[in-house]
Amino acid sequence: MDYIKISLIGLIAVILYYLALQWSGLPQEEVKFEIIENENITLNEEVFKDSKDSLSALDTTPSQVVESGESIITEALSSRLFSLDNDVLRIEIDSLTGRYVAANLIPIKTEKGSDESLSIFGSRQIDPEEGCPVYLGAAQTSKGCVGNYFASSGFYSPGLGYLNPKFSSLEKMPLGDGGVIYILSGANEDLLFTRRVLMRPGQFSLEVEDIVGLKVGSEPTNVVPYARILRDGYRPPGRFLDFDSYTYLGPVFSTERDSFGKLDFSDLSENSFEEESLGGWLALAQRYFVSSWVPQQDERHKYQARKVSSGAYSIALTSQNRLLLDTEPASYKNTLYVGPKISENLNALHPDLGLVVDYGFLWWLSEPIHKLMAWGFSFLGNWGLAILFATIVLKAILWPLSAAGYRSAAKMRAVAPEMSELQQKYANDKQKLGQEMMAFYKKKGVSPLGGCLPMLLQMPFFLAFYWVLLDMVELRHAPFMFWITDLSSYDPFFVLPILNAGLMYYSQKMMPVTPSNDPTQQQMQSAMKFMPLMIAAMFSIFPAGFVLYFTVQSLITVIQQALSFRKAGISLKSV
Numbered sequence: 001m002d003y004i005k006i007s008l009i010g011l012i013a014v015i016l017y018y019l020a021l022q023w024s025g026l027p028q029e030e031v032k033f034e035i036i037e038n039e040n041i042t043l044n045e046e047v048f049k050d051s052k053d054s055l056s057a058l059d060t061t062p063s064q065v066v067e068s069g070e071s072i073i074t075e076a077l078s079s080r081l082f083s084l085d086n087d088v089l090r091i092e093i094d095s096l097t098g099r100y101v102a103a104n105l106i107p108i109k110t111e112k113g114s115d116e117s118l119s120i121f122g123s124r125q126i127d128p129e130e131g132c133p134v135y136l137g138a139a140q141t142s143k144g145c146v147g148n149y150f151a152s153s154g155f156y157s158p159g160l161g162y163l164n165p166k167f168s169s170l171e172k173m174p175l176g177d178g179g180v181i182y183i184l185s186g187a188n189e190d191l192l193f194t195r196r197v198l199m200r201p202g203q204f205s206l207e208v209e210d211i212v213g214l215k216v217g218s219e220p221t222n223v224v225p226y227a228r229i230l231r232d233g234y235r236p237p238g239r240f241l242d243f244d245s246y247t248y249l250g251p252v253f254s255t256e257r258d259s260f261g262k263l264d265f266s267d268l269s270e271n272s273f274e275e276e277s278l279g280g281w282l283a284l285a286q287r288y289f290v291s292s293w294v295p296q297q298d299e300r301h302k303y304q305a306r307k308v309s310s311g312a313y314s315i316a317l318t319s320q321n322r323l324l325l326d327t328e329p330a331s332y333k334n335t336l337y338v339g340p341k342i343s344e345n346l347n348a349l350h351p352d353l354g355l356v357v358d359y360g361f362l363w364w365l366s367e368p369i370h371k372l373m374a375w376g377f378s379f380l381g382n383w384g385l386a387i388l389f390a391t392i393v394l395k396a397i398l399w400p401l402s403a404a405g406y407r408s409a410a411k412m413r414a415v416a417p418e419m420s421e422l423q424q425k426y427a428n429d430k431q432k433l434g435q436e437m438m439a440f441y442k443k444k445g446v447s448p449l450g451g452c453l454p455m456l457l458q459m460p461f462f463l464a465f466y467w468v469l470l471d472m473v474e475l476r477h478a479p480f481m482f483w484i485t486d487l488s489s490y491d492p493f494f495v496l497p498i499l500n501a502g503l504m505y506y507s508q509k510m511m512p513v514t515p516s517n518d519p520t521q522q523q524m525q526s527a528m529k530f531m532p533l534m535i536a537a538m539f540s541i542f543p544a545g546f547v548l549y550f551t552v553q554s555l556i557t558v559i560q561q562a563l564s565f566r567k568a569g570i571s572l573k574s575v
Contacts (some may be wrong), residue, residue: 082170084182084206086199089339090117091206095167095186098195098210100151103291103338105204112477112486120289120338121150148312149231149284151291153334154193154210155223156318163212163223165193177201190218192329204339205349213329221324225332227293228316229284230308233265247287247470251305251315252356255280260355263305268313272306281349282315285341285356288473292356293317294335294349340473343370358471365464369394370472377474383487384480387469387545391552395560398457402560458553469546480548487545494540496547501536503554507561508532 081101083092092102103120110116155163167186174180179200186193191212198207212223229251251263255277263273278300283292295301295317305315322330335349343354359366369390376389395402422440426433469475475487483493491497508531539547 084180084197084199086180086201086203088202089199089204089206091338092121093167093184095184096164097162098152098154098165098167098184098193100336100338105289105339108340109477118289120291149229151227151229151293151336151338153208153227153293153332153336154195154225155212155322155330155332156226157221157223162226163191163193164188165195165212167193167195187215190215194329204345205335205337207333207335209331209333211329211331212324214324214326216326218326220326223322223324223330224318225320225322225330226316226318227282227295227334227336228314229282229291229293230312230314231284232312233269233307248358249286250284251313252283252285252290253280253303253305253315254282254350254352254355255303259352263315265307265313268305268307272304274302274304276300276302279350280317281353282317283353283356284315285358287471288341288476289339290337290341290346290356292337292346292349292353294337294353295319296333297350341471342473343367359464359467362460362464362467365460366468369461369464370468373468374474382480383475383478384484384545384548387487387549388552391549392556394461395553395556398461399560401457402557458557462550465549466546469543469549472545475543475545478545480544484544484548487548488543490541491544491547494536496544496551497536497539497542500539500547500551500554501532503551503558504532504535507554507558 080095081092082095083090083102085091085106088106090102090104090106091100092104093099094101100121102122104117105120106117108118110118152162154165157163165184165186166188167184169185171183171185172180173183177200179198182195182197182199184193184195184197192215194211194213196209196211210225214221248262250265251268253261253263253273253275255261255275256279257275257277279295279297280301280303281292281294282303282305283290299319301317301319303315303317305313308314319332324330337346337349337353339345341357343357346356347354355363359370372393373383373386373390376386377383380386380389419437419440422433422436426436469487472488478487479485480487483495484491539550
């Protein structure tokens with residue numbers, strides 16, 4: 001049996017399997033929406049019961065703001081939407097509801113070469129030709145508009161629903177380090193609302209403290225602190241050359257029981273999720289970007305995800321019910337992150353938040369590869385060159401093991417004529433042939449499995465590189481050189497897939513072929529000749545960064561094979 005060919009088929013099968021997993025995506029459903037009036041979306045009230053402990057207030061005293069020497073700026077809100085910003089993030093807040101309805105990532109652009117900043121929150125319109133009016137955070141069914149991707153925090157009343165703060169004034173308190181504390185104030189009937197938002201330069205996160213108090217003489221009432229993200233289940237239709245259409249999109253939770261748990265929108269359509277935990281976090285993840293709430297870690301929280309009546313999906317966390325008195329306001333703090341999936345930034349907020357950069361089951365291998373690439377980029381200044389650097393380093397590390405496999409393959413090719421003679425001599429006696437072949441292998445000191453070693457060694461690195469390059473936001477719109485202007489997109493001229501196919505074909509020609517009179521084996525060997533073309537077809541839709549890695553490693557493999565063959569005295573002209 002040709003073990004080398006079978007190993008190759010296994011490798012291709014694994015590649016196709018994981019590609020199919022990516023292409024499977026999430027089941028699509030047509031999402032229908034209703035107009036959302038007066039914040040009447042409700043969560044399961046069970047989520048607001050039986051929580052423990054209280055939350056402490058955000059420590060932002062006036063002494064922190066005097067270093068800059070700038071006066072506190074106070075202004076009345078002139079419109080329903082207003083913005084808070086630093087140098088990388090602009091957040092728009094609905095003053096009536098307190099929702100975070102738009103998040104512009106200032107340095108990140110929507111398209112390659114565009115000047116328009118990417119917005120994470122907000123509404124989207126499925127059919128722009130219908131021209132239906134939409135309001136951020138709201139949606140309607142009559143003209144095909146969808147929306148409802150926003151974050152919110154504050155307080156909930158089991159009897160009244162989400163409490164609208166009706167913010168009417170804004171104070172800006174500059175810090176000495178360049179940060180700003182924004183203080184929002186408002187009143188709604190007997191309730192007084194304050195929100196303190198700390199934004200630091202260069203960060204895609206907001207430190208948020210929500211405070212609610214009662215007017216003097218008002219009756220005591222119960223409130224529940226919460227933070228949530230609400231999003232419709234719409235996902236763009238899959239397109240042939242668009243990996244964004246196939247990567248994971250949906251809720252993610254981290255709790256004491258599961259540090260990284262995914263929830264498909266399709267599952268939430270049938271069953272809700274609820275779990276209590278000390279600390280933890282929740283997030284809405286997509287390719288390259290994530291929005292997340294990270295609460296105070298020394299408190300217990302109840303996490304929930306469900307499909308709400310509007311057709312959207314709500315992921316929320318809550319804490320202890322508060323008895324609100326006119327002499328004692330209630331407060332609650334969280335950290336909201338809206339930005340790119342960069343592990344270092346996310347892990348600074350929570351040790352497990354960086355897991356949203358999903359490397360699959362080979363994360364233990366993918367993370368060092370990413371760090372190696374990042375180190376290479378630090379002195380090369382080009383992510384394409386960083387990929388080349390990481391590939392060469394890994395091939396050098398694996399060289400001692402790979403060399404043994406290539407030497408074995410060279411020996412097998414050298415004795416191929418003698419093996420063919422044995423095949424012909426015992427063609428009618430398979431049992432005798434097997435005995436003679438085993439004796440022959442022992443006499444010559446060769447093994448048909450030895451040549452499989454290089455491929456087996458490459459397989460986990462192949463998959464690890466795949467996951468790294470698929471979800472690595474640093475490669476988004478990152479140029480390499482010449483015609484490759486975006487490493488996260490496919491090669492526009494398909495040069496790399498074709499070049500890789502040629503290298504794979506030449507490498508395949510070098511591999512020893514075990515002679516066989518078995519028709520099945522012969523058919524298998526004939527089919528293997530078309531594998532480079534099949535791989536080239538698949539790689540035509542892969543991100544150029546990944547195909548660059550595989551092409552370079554294929555080139556190095558061919559060079560290693562050629563050196564091993566020359567050392568074994570085998571002429572390359574015979575290949």
